[in-house]
Amino acid sequence: MAAHTGAAVSTSALSKRFGRAVALDALTLDVAAGSIFGVIGPNGAGKTTALRLLLDIIRPTSGSALVLGVDPRIGGPELRRRIGYLPGELRLEGRITGRNLLDQLARISGPVAPGAIDTLAERVGLDLTRQVRTLSKGNKQKLGIVQAFMHTPDLLVLDEPTSGLDPLVQQTFLVLVTEAAARGQTVIVSSHVLSEIEQVADRVAIMRAGRVVRLSSVQELRQSAARHVRATLSGTDVATVRAALEADGALSALSTLSAGLSADSAGISEPLGTGSVCISGTLNGSIDRLVKLLAGFTVVDLRIEEPDLEESVLALYRDDEPGSTREHHRDDHRDGRRTKRHPHES
Numbered sequence: 193m194a195a196h197t198g199a200a201v202s203t204s205a206l207s208k209r210f211g212r213a214v215a216l217d218a219l220t221l222d223v224a225a226g227s228i229f230g231v232i233g234p235n236g237a238g239k240t241t242a243l244r245l246l247l248d249i250i251r252p253t254s255g256s257a258l259v260l261g262v263d264p265r266i267g268g269p270e271l272r273r274r275i276g277y278l279p280g281e282l283r284l285e286g287r288i289t290g291r292n293l294l295d296q297l298a299r300i301s302g303p304v305a306p307g308a309i310d311t312l313a314e315r316v317g318l319d320l321t322r323q324v325r326t327l328s329k330g331n332k333q334k335l336g337i338v339q340a341f342m343h344t345p346d347l348l349v350l351d352e353p354t355s356g357l358d359p360l361v362q363q364t365f366l367v368l369v370t371e372a373a374a375r376g377q378t379v380i381v382s383s384h385v386l387s388e389i390e391q392v393a394d395r396v397a398i399m400r401a402g403r404v405v406r407l408s409s410v411q412e413l414r415q416s417a418a419r420h421v422r423a424t425l426s427g428t429d430v431a432t433v434r435a436a437l438e439a440d441g442a443l444s445a446l447s448t449l450s451a452g453l454s455a456d457s458a459g460i461s462e463p464l465g466t467g468s469v470c471i472s473g474t475l476n477g478s479i480d481r482l483v484k485l486l487a488g489f490t491v492v493d494l495r496i497e498e499p500d501l502e503e504s505v506l507a508l509y510r511d512d513e514p515g516s517t518r519e520h521h522r523d524d525h526r527d528g529r530r531t532k533r534h535p536h537e538s
Contacts, residue, residue: 200378206255230393231382238402276340280351291320446473
């Protein structure tokens with residue numbers, strides 16, 4: 193594996209249009225060499241289009257990209273051999289066995305270390321003796337994972353890689369990704385499931401309607417994520433607590449409930465005592481302000497859930513323009529029909 197320093201992938205205003213529809217709009221980002229970069233977004237957000245542009249499967253309408261220091265439009269077979277690619281819609285058929293298929297691909301992709309194929313197949317639970325046409329979707333996906341990883345490429349581009357995999361194999365896959373980064377390989381992995389990405393990624397791009405709506409580290413995303421909170425205060429009343437919450441705009445959206453209402457309407461399992469007030473709701477961002485406010489009261493109970501990254505990201509998706517996701521989704525599929533090149537085709 194050739195060493196590469198700096199940015200493994202760099203794009204500048206990279207755009208792709210299909211007629212009047214914009215599939216990717218001015219994508220500008222850098223992916224550090226040796227890092228795991230996650231791309232999150234619903235179907236049709238532009239994830240697949242962006243990855244195919246990096247691989248020169250399709251050509252940009254405007255903008256530019258460098259992959260491992262090379263323009264993918266002129267990199268040719270030499271650049272492709274340094275990349276492991278797992279497409280989002282993997283189509284594998286034929287009477288050939290998994291082993292024979294991987295042996296053929298190894299001759300195209302470059303040197304594969306002795307035993308590497310068998311080791312990877314064993315780790316993901318893939319039977320290499322079976323004909324490809326007899327494999328289930330999950331086993332075909334395992335075959336795709338093995339072909340992407342087997343030649344230890346400088347760059348792994350993995351589009352919805354856990355589709356069809358059972359939970360145990362999903363975890364094995366995430367371990368493989370982590371190990372690849374530890375060896376200095378760069379990994380770009382796209383998904384619409386945030387929980388997968390947050391386990392392994394260093395940085396995340398959240399895409400919506402062809403644009404990156406947020407680019408940050410997973411830690412930054414977690415710090416700003418929504419948390420469900422509930423606190424029970426004693427020796428006070430709703431008016432006093434409400435006034436304190438509204439004095440801080442960041443906390444004014446939290447609701448208050450006085451004693452005397454049923455536990456069901458409070459959403460809690462125990463009744464509130466006389467002179468008690470319950471604060472509940474969703475808190476966005478730092479909990480520091482809430483803790484400082486509660487310090488002025490007698491706190492009987494306080495519960496703060498783990499940051500809900502899924503909810504925070506979904507809030508970004510809800511701002512999408514009506515119909516745009518459907519338009520981009522159609523373009524992604526039209527894109528897929530136009531491009532039938534094999535992942536390792538030179």
